[in-house]
Amino acid sequence: MLLTLLAGFFAMTFGVSALPAHAKEGPVEGQTFVIATDTTFAPFEFRDSSGEMTGIDMDMIREIARREGFNVDIRALGFDAALQAVTSGQADGVIAGMSITDPRKEVFDFSDPYFDSGIQMAVKADDTSITSYQDLKGKTVVAKTGAEGLAFAQSIADQYGFTVKALDKADTMYSEVAAGNAAAVFDDYPVLAYGINQGNGLKIVTEKEQGSSYGFAVLKGQNPELLQAFNDGLASMRADGSYQDTLDRYLQAPNSGESSQSFWGLLTQSMPALLKGLLLTLGATALSLVFASLLGVAFGFCKVSGSKILGALASVYVDIFRGTPLLVQAFFFYFGVPAALDIKMSVLTAGVITLSLNAGAYMTEIVRGGIQSVDTGQMEAARSLGLNWMQSMRKIVVPQAIKIMTPSFINQFVITLKDTSLLAVLGFAELTYQGQQIIARNFRSFEIWLIVGAMYFIVIFALTKLSNRIDRRINK
Template identity: 65%
Template structure:
């Protein structure tokens, strides 16, 4: 832990003929190791071919990566054990077994799943996706597997909003890209209300319950499931027929997968298994109310898994950020204009763009540019390490320049060379100055890791979202997640302060 904050005098980093080359070689070697080993490869496929199943030769034995939403119960959500469940999940897994192929599910969120499909990160998307003429220009769809419809719901205790005519001058909520959003916008001018679009059904419902929106427009099975799970709403309008849901692949790609899906779907409908699958979720009895402590016990395994991923990605990213910060920090104080320009460009690019944009670029943009998919762990570490490395660079530069220039001049006057003076006199003092800022940057990095949920990285907040998407207990789940973050950050800060005192005593 000590070496994380200060290199002891005489270390290899400063004994090399050129310290910049030594640091650069370390960074380059680590990056090669990460990409060369695949870096935390994805787990096994979620569905395996069933013995004796009738199989399509064109897809038999192949593994397809399928993107899906994260919070669209009853079509896709996390069950009490943290496993992906729902109509879409059961459907694609059952068809995969029947047709003899494997599926690897990536739970990304609806918009992110479509971006992943376009960038080649996934082979197909099943996420309660409406088949529209616009989407048909970009994607090839399967035969419809569910006929949707839209309903409006209000808070359970709302006795004044009974129909569209009561919405004038008010705000309603709808899910981005959903059939409910399209329908709400189509009648917004007629009834004089404003539509606020959100990414998740659970947060839409909270918006209504908190009074920030008067009603929500959503697909009727999603509303029905949420109400059965005690989400605090009630429907006040009849179902308006909507579009049909379909499984999608990129236009002109994976025709065999699409054909296998259609064949498997037809078999399920013919033998009655399809209707049984729907009834499992759409006719499920209302959920029994559970206490906060029962929610805590049920949620903890998934949350601890997410916390482990949060800590691991934070530690790995901070280690790389330190290497990058040292490299570019020394470049920033170099007398060479070109080297200073390189470091300044690095800092300006990664400190001047939002971390979320960087995450989307590394995970979705690079595959589109190179044609090669990128592991989500690699994308996450690159995002956090490069972004944090830009800030560490300025911490290193500031630390070195904070040391009295007379210290360097005095050591040079005693006959020590420039590199020796930096290694034995300037750098040790600079690290004492930098340590509090580095501790602060580590804490910031830990909290910033929560933004990786946007690309489907299974960190702590992502797991929390998965939990409340299924049980709709948003406030309680976020309270648990917030307390876990607080405990970890306080413990990390105390530990870092102890290390600081020992290193800089």
């Protein structure tokens, strides 16, 4: 019940579009479709200073939904995760500056093209040594995972003798070049132009290479009425000029001014979104620890119960969740389970399940270790007084074990709070995710990560001090 209430709160916090007042009647009228998108692909999708998803793709899908009479629930997941969301049934469609290619046509049905792209190369603004592809020999370049820029860079890498490294976010790529870790970046020309306009410290040094077209996509053979509604809405926008107005609003947009703000101005503007992310981080951590504690106590007692079956069951649980990476577990519960069971699962639910099961495995060992650390003579003395096993555990052993376990529980609390940051790859809008979104807009990675790190430190420091105080009271 608590999970459901929190899920509803976060849904209201991050917004779902409302049914348009004057919607067109049709097969999609009144329906709500989950639309997956990238997290950082400005000017097509990014978060504005208020934390709302905006950009060419976002304005377009919302306007088409308004005209065609359906609702959209936007899920900003990242490009690869967005595609997985559609193939696993977690989302109905994807719009993320996605190039229409033959391999993708085998998996997805595409709309009419809505943008013709092209690839350009950019280098550090003060770099005069690289002006063409020939200058890249022996160097490393970066491009975005799954994007057209990566495919183009890989297609000419052998010819010009350079190495290609794929990264999943535009701001990360630009930071690699600005820091000197990569010689150049290949990206879609409007994305590069927007980033340079926002002060990412790069410059374009090549002409635009012919690219492919972007399209809205649904899983092959699924949601044909949604695809048709998108095409109809797109045609309508082109006919009345609103399509071109949308492009002009972002492709010709002036600098937002954020890149020239003072540190304190940036802090003030970013704090609402960061506090929203911190709230989600703390909420998810608290929920996860409640369930993890229950799991830890249950399986911990199984391990010390003396039953071979219960002990083996607990050991299998612990081995699985301590022996696999947390990120793999998150992908499994968010993409794998819904695809296998044909259900939809919110990112909050998947995140809490992942953190609970992972932390529960470690808490199982904490409980087992705490109980077994109590001198065996305590149990023997209790049994000699006529107490049964459960009474002995409850009245004699467990109270002593709790004192032993408390420091380890505090440490696991801190670890779980920090582990929430890994769920940013699912579009889980916690503190780290919010930091990524702000950087994608203003490219001030040093200052934003400094602020995010300071917020984590302050919260963890305060909670650790509070926990240690409680520990001293328990163990005095």
